Amino acid sequence: MSTTPVTEMVVTVAVNGTTYEREVPARRLLVHFLRDDLDLTGTHIGCDTGSCGACTVHLNGVPVKSCAVLAVQADGAAVTTVEGLSEEELTPLQQSFSDHHALQCGYCTPGMLMSAAALLEETPSPTEDEVKVALQGNICRCTGYWNIVEAVVAAGKGGA
Structure with missing residues (x-):
């Protein structure tokens, strides 16, 4: 054998x-x-x-x-x-990241978007605390996270 x-x-x-x-x-x-x-x-x-x-x-x-x-x-x-996430147009989440200046260098952005998209699938209108928990495994060295959290909350409310 x-x-x-x-x-x-x-x-x-x-x-x-x-x-x-x-x-x-x-x-x-x-x-x-x-x-x-x-x-x-x-x-x-x-x-x-x-x-x-x-x-x-x-x-x-x-x-x-x-x-x-x-x-x-x-x-x-x-x-x-x-x-x-999208073939041609930006998803509401991606547009919200743009609208809320939720990226700087953009290196973490794909991972942030994927974690946030999973959260929004489970919880369509998350609170700030729920967003923070969902993103806790994603590190961003540029933004300070606030704009990312705002972007996800706003996307959950249908964009803002």
Whole structure:
């Protein structure tokens, strides 16, 4: 009986509504699968340790840090990246980020949007405290968070 380690695996993942089947290294992170194999570079790599949230995507509707998930763990799953939030026009959440100046350098923005979108799906009109809890796994080094919280609250109220 051979004990040769598995080094490559075939994964089938629906990303933003399109199904992809790829052979990937068994240890490839989901973030690298999205960026390198599928060329979906909106998902950012910030820390590679699961601390900053810049790589947040939805895995079967649940926000996850894609630097902490192997691509093979997403086999058979549905993944939504920031590119999948809207095809052409900005979503109300994205427009609210713009209207409330909720970004500066923009590096954390994809992860913030994905975490906020998940919150708004569960809680359509969140309070400031609910937004703060939902975003607590996302780090922004530029904005001080206030405008981000305002933007999410306003998007929950239908924009402001």
